Amino acid sequence: MTTQGTTGGERRARARTADVLVVDDEQDIRELIELSLMRMGLGVDAAGSVGEARALLAERKYRLCLTDMRLPDGEGLEVVRHIATHCADTPVAVITAHGSMDNAVAVLKAGAFDYLSKPVTLEQLRALVKSALDVQVREEQPRTGQKLIGESPTMVQVKGLIDRLARSQAPVYISGESGSGKERAARMIHELGPRAQQSFVAVNCGAIPENLMESEFFGYRKGAFTGAESDREGFFQAAHGGTLFLDEVADLPLAMQVKLLRVIQERRVRRVGDTQEQPVDVRIISATHQNLRERVEQGRFRQDLFYRLNVIELRMPSLRERQEDIPLLAQAILLRLAGDGGPTPPRLTEAALRALSNYAFPGNVRELENILERAMALSVGAEIDAGDLMLDPSHEDDVALTGVDLNGEGGGLQQYLDRVEKQAILDALGKTHGNRTAAARLLGVTFRSLRYRMERLDMKGE
Ligand SMILES: Nc1ncnc2c1ncn2[C@@H]1O[C@H](COP(=O)(O)OP(=O)(O)OP(=O)(O)O)[C@@H](O)[C@H]1O
Ligand SMILES: [Mg+2]
Structure with missing residues (x-):
């Protein structure tokens, strides 16, 4: 059995078998939990303090963490927060001696998936571990570890749809304002789905010079044009077996739209300068902050391509539509900005939170990130006040809306x-x-x- 105080060498030797990290300062309880978990066939590491837990978490990835609330050098809540920021895909549960609801709500808000009150029965423990490891199986895929933060009804709906879209192979068109999380959603659809082990190729359609588009998308053969000194793959070949994310798809010139439609329909590409076509298997996800339907009506985007791309639409809500997510998002962003092992991030004052909820956020989550980054640089001390946010007055009180x-x-x-x-x-x-x-x-x-x-x-x- 692993106990606290094992040397680094011993820990490394056991690295493959450690499934669960148990954080508790009472040796008896720790051993009881360890024993129960080991009977379930799980490897266990133990820590007796917040500090030891952090050290172990830095060394390896756990499938589950169980932490006591009261620890000699701090609170279990700190372990939860640490995990939420640094190893977000490790589920964490809290064992509390004082089953007070306040505590429970705080730990759940901080990112714990469940809590138990002492004394913990074996049945309870079993049920909790089982559900955590099931959750884990589903969530093991994301490689970026990025998630969409937000618990508002519209965000919960979006996340549910993403889960379902991940399982399907249909083309998805993601609409939504600038900075609303379209790219992040696209990555999640890829990472939660069966193509996760293959590449996710993101292409900014607005950034490729028109004369290079064809060779960038479809690749070219050596000698196809001056400068083509060797064969080169295009985006389609690079995304073979995986996902091709066509970002800012509205910016595709009409001539390119025709070619793209052909490739998508036939599932074959021909490299520039080649006589042969090659089969490609890519899932297409596209996005733009522009109104693609309007572009179709104006004749600037081909309707047939639009229908091909937009088999299913995922609409990312603006931040104004989910203002209740602002505190949660702000907290997560501040934690991330404070960095690994960095100082405790500053807290937003009531006034600052109020100012944020009255702000129209034309740039959505990206703008919130920028505002907080600037505020963090400017603020002195542990608090960020409304003034530190330096919000653009023209967007306060929903000017953009009215x-x-x-x-x-x-x-x-x-x-x-x-x-x-x-x-x-x-x-x-x-x-x-x-x-x-x-x-x-x-x-x-x-x-x-x-x-x-x-x-x-x-x-x-x-
Ligand atoms: N729900 C969310 N939770 C956490 N972070 C988010 C969320 N939505 C967006 N972000 C972050 O906000 C920034 C902008 O997101 P993203 O690039 O996905 O937006 P976008 O819709 O593609 O924007 P654009 O239209 O400008 O390309 C990124 O840093 C992203 O990680
Ligand atoms: Mg984007």
Whole structure:
């Protein structure tokens, strides 16, 4: 039986068999739990404190962690939080001596999947371990360990749909505003599904120069054109057996849309300069923050391709539609920003949380991340206050939702339109890392028009 205080060498030797980490400072209880778990055929490591638990967790991945609430150097809650941030796919449960509901709610909120109150019966323990390891089997796949955070009804629905989509092979079209988590959702669909062991190839359709598109997507043969010095795979070949994520799919030029449709229908690609076609097996997930239906109506996106891509639509809700998730998201983001083993992240004051819930978040979760990163850099001490957030006043109190401010304070229609235009340009520049040519393409305007607009809006420095 492993006990606390084993040397690093011994631990490593047992690395393969350790399934469960038990954190408790009372030796008797620890041994009782260890014994019960070992009877279930599980390997056990034990820690007597928060510090020891952290050290063990840093060394290896556990399939389950059970922790006591009261520990000599802190609380079980800290173990839960540590796991939620650093080894999010390890389920953790808390054993508490004082079954108080307050405690239970706090640990569940912090990411524990369940709690037991002492004295723990063998049956209870068995049931808990079984359900945890079942959960684990389902969740073992995600390699990035990234999850979609949020417990609002709309987010719960989204996560349920993602689970089902993962099992299907149908093309999925993900819509949603900028920064709402479209790419993260696409990765989850891939990682939870049967293709998880194969590649996930993400392509930003707006960032590829038009003249290179065909060779980038389909690959080329040596000598196909000047500079083609050897055979090269395209995105389709690279994603063979896996998933091809067509991001910003609305930006595909019409000529490319035709070619893409053919490949998707026939499941075969022909490399540039090749006479032969090769079969490809890819699952297609596409996304854009633009309104693709509108583009179809305008004749800028082919309807037949749209129907091919949009067999099932997953709509990512904006942050405004799930404001109740803001505290949870903010907490997770702050923990991540504080970093591995870093200082305790600062806390948001009531006023800061209120300000965040009144904010319109045109850039959704990405914007929340940016706001918190800046606030963390600016704040002194353990708290982030409303002022540290430096929220753009034009988006406070849902200005973006209500549109023109008819009280006259935010200016009239022209000022409102300028704000929207400026934000769109800033978003595009943000996405293209300041590349104006690419930003213009994203915005569907010419480079000259973008330059003119930026001058008019006094954005020369951007
Ligand atoms: N539900 C969520 N939980 C945690 N993090 C999230 C969530 N949604 C988005 N994020 C984070 O927000 C950022 C933006 O997400 P993502 O890139 O998936 O958005 P997007 O919809 O693809 O944006 P864009 O339209 O700008 O490409 C990422 O850092 C992502 O990890
Ligand atoms: Mg994206």
